[in-house]
Amino acid sequence: MRVVFSSLFLVLLAEVWLVTSLNFSSQSPETQAELESQDPQNQTWLENTWTVPSDEEEEECWLRTRQQQLSNETSNFGFSLLRKISMRHDGNVIFSPFGLSVAMVNLMLGTKGDTKIQMENGLHLQALSQAGPLILPSLFKKLRETLSSNQELDLVQGSFAFIHKDFDIKETYLNLSKKYFDTEYVTTNFRNSSQAKGLMNHYINKETQGKITKLLDEINPETKLILVDYIWFKGKWLTPFDPVSTEADTFHLDKYKTVKVPMMHQKGNFASTFDKKFHCHILKMPYQGNATMLVVLMEKTGDHLALEDYLTIDLVETWLQNMETRKMEVFFPKFKLDQRYEMHKLLQHMGIRRVFSSSADLSELSAMARDLQVSKVLQQSVFEVDERGTEAVSGTLSEIIAYSMPPVIKVDRPFHFMIYEEMSRMLLFLGRVVNPTIL
Template structure:
């Protein structure tokens, strides 16, 4: 567990390895390219294998690009948290990574200003300039790496529920299958109750029953519904941000940036101490389209949306909703006193025992890439 004082505000931070049951997210769910260090000086001639420098340069490029993707996703997450905070001051849980994946899947079908607004809103405009499919390719690499990490225990999937006579372009369907493994499910949206039951059935199955009813109703005029989900069960790094004074936790959100979090992590040092952490479960659902509009992504939700890469009938299409429901659960093991590694900034004197008994923020990320998987705050651990 890591604890550190903040820069702008009095704050305690704890980085802990916890068993979080998972976070399935509806419209949306990753990971770094791992390079092993090589000890060339102590290797025999027989053990040495020549590597084409062009291959190494390519791997370095992808590593840098994934770091850019991680930074952009984190900035998007922090900005979105601030938008959510303007609506309520209770518990929060959402997946910046999951929402980014869903929007990039949709973006493959967009053109012009519609596409540009999505890129800018996700803070991925610089990367997107390197090629039309660079973002899908990066997300594919990240997700493949996460899937290969058995300890992370993360699975994800993508469904496209498509109206039986809706003309979707073959190029788009092929790309979505290639980069996001999208499974297409024929659906009769004219029978809205039947369509709702079908979609909820798929979601219940894939999230192991943790999201029993994502859709309460479905518009019979719907042509396509994209659903991306994440199931997260393993050990990952949770950075817990605990303000020194009760009531100051909301003020922290104005200062959250990549640079601030990176400064916290770089200034941590290890020591042992006892930490009491509460058992809690969060279950939050957000109509993300309303929040995304506030972040400059507007055109895709209007009648002037350009989705001509998705369907030939694009002039009649617009995105009506983007929903995300997220669940995070820390079980009984999180309530016990933990004797673990803890870090602190040298100038700050830490107590020998820390009790997380007041509102706190958490940042769940993959260690190597620093990819922001889930973000939120716990104000009352007993309220879903």
């Protein structure tokens, strides 16, 4: 029986709103001439923003190196964000470092100066950005195209921009956002908040096939632009679980509390390792389409939070390099997560502050940028794992050994999971399950 890794949907929202009332006049001839000179169709301005090797083989190597750097830094950004989330609560977690980075880099096209620098630093992308002003959107564009062309992976990513009908947004920003992120622009009237909410919810409900029906509880009538990025991942296990083998079993929340969960079971060949330094088992559970869920299970119940301080891409790569495939039994719980985060508060703790303040420089977004700031970045994820699959919108080498993995691994206590694409190593989703019976 096949496994459909039940669907994960991610919605990221960046709401840009006016702090003071503005006079939205038409663009001056000088402003229009400047925009035309920066037309993204102008190949000289757009394509020659950084230098790549002229030799085709060297260029491919250069791009591959930059893509790997992008994946590594996005993963480390995700691990840092997980630590910030853990400072606020110790329950279930699910979010997409990839999706959040896409949304923020899309918004970054409209920033300048210290505002842009803070965003680059907070996203761990400052080193890459030094190669050229458009290398980040270009790399994300190439990665998105690669992921969407993999039909077995079944991952869909898209962007909407809801623009107030009188908002003076720069044509340059519109063109760049469309070019690199395929953003679809929808004109609306935020003064009529009820109508605006209905329009937005209609689009999001349609794109997420009903998984997310209500995006916002309220809309500030001074809002001028809302950016929405979404991801829909519908993975199928490479080796499916048989529902007949699923039985009620005990999941240990801590040393004293337990709950009953539907526990899936399967015998087969799995890649795994054991980290002696951190006392954790690491198990690979592959999907069709060259994607993998990496499950990290502490040896002792209650130790899972301590591991988060040490999670880095280098540690994960070390685990992967020391994997050994062998026949074993795996017990894995069915669960569903539905999480929503006010990412703007977390991002501020990661140094991205100016874009959320009255001193934000959004002059590449609008000529009236001095009166604009980003008010919200929200993320909502719905994630479900069952027998049919998933449908979803540092240790050293000497301290990590493959043969310590037991022939039976039972995920019956809190664990972390990561979903990444094998070729790019991009961390698509990162999560923590403390109680599989709670959304």
